[in-house]
Amino acid sequence: MARPVIGVTCYVEPAKFTVWDMPAALLPYMYVEHITRAGGQPVILPPAGDPSSLVGRLDGLIIAGGGDIDPARYGRVAAPQTGYVRKFRDEAEFGLMAAALRAGLPFLGICRGLQVLNVALGGTLHQHLPDVVGSMDHSPAPGTFGRIPVRLSPPLATIYGDSDLTPAHYHHQAIDRLADGLEVTARSDDGTIEAVEVIGAPFALAVQWHPEADEDGPLFDALIRAAA
Template sequence: MSDLSPRRDPASRPVLLVVDVADGGRGDPAFEAELQRLTASVVAAAGSVGFLVDRVPAAQTPQDELDARLAAADAVVVTGGEDVDPSFYGGDLSEPHLGQTFPAADRAQVALVRSAVAERIPLVGICRGMQLVNVALGGDLVQHLHDGGHVSDDTADSMVDHRVLVEPGSELAKALGATELDVRSSHHQAVGRVAAGLRVVARADDGTIEAVEHEEAPVWCVQWHPEDVGSRGTVLTDLLEAALAARRAS
């Protein structure tokens, strides 16, 4: 951190900045409700690990306030949501499968990710959060996966269960204590060209990139949804505990 950053009392409760898009404004009420449930799960898990949560809607927060809240945070989570606007990575604006986008939120989150990486603030990206991190650092996305990707047609539950293989020896494998996982996903896009500084550390059976981590900064991102109520294991709390440990070691 720079010398201008707020000084933290080592005995104070660590702060987790959860960055998303504010409730409302989405064209799909069912998707809106699902995102609210998923974010609530992240908040609950963070509290169980020991974090005090500061939830911030990226598009509705002035950049100077967002910067200040990042500087006061011990770690960051960028959550899932809508498609990243293709203009941020040179994608096709006319892609027929493109979902709703929130460019103002994307712009704010891109700036926040770059600052977090530069300042070495631990960062966890989930689903769209992983895609956003890749875009922020110079990568691009597969705009629509074959056969619709890992997303169910069931309007009551969009999650698909599948297997993920994690690279042995990766920081992610160490944090999770596993190299094979059964996970739940809901996404029709994925990381394409991997940004400089990131490395692929997990894939699905079909080759889809399922996790990346940074070569130098404490950044771990997963494409699946460990915060979903039907998820198995302790992936979410493992990631949050890894972020907390990295912050305390800095």
């Protein structure tokens, strides 16, 4: 049986590899490993051309982590802490998100992917979460994941087989106003929205944490099952 084809968005950033130092389309390899382990075939989707035109050729979609969304997309002026905004990536991923939702494509948003989903449907973001919750726990240090307990409700509790989880976090932004059409499926103890689903969609979930950073990957397994 052919593996379901899973498109994954990616970064475009300066990178050093072997003898080279140049802009590169790149993705942490943990995503590739989890998709492959779960039985899918990963295909990286750089923010170039019109990736939304590929939706009909995909069996599933992941919008991966990355820098901040341009706050102008939700009617705000950029805060001093907002950074790594890549407007070309916003353009590509918002178009891709809209096309995937129209097509009912199985979808998993991770970190930035949750924020793209919320803003695409009309929601807003807290631009610097420490100013809201009073701690740096969600993003403790550059390049360091934080571990914060979250409380899950269905369908995430069903996927994980538990209502309590302590996943890897690395985010300084989060949902402020929840978009119409989304339902909250996880929160942390400080009230931060940590996961949502699209109401009425067969499989359209997004989490604020980084499931690719853990050895087990029930979210990836669930996406591949939905895409198969």
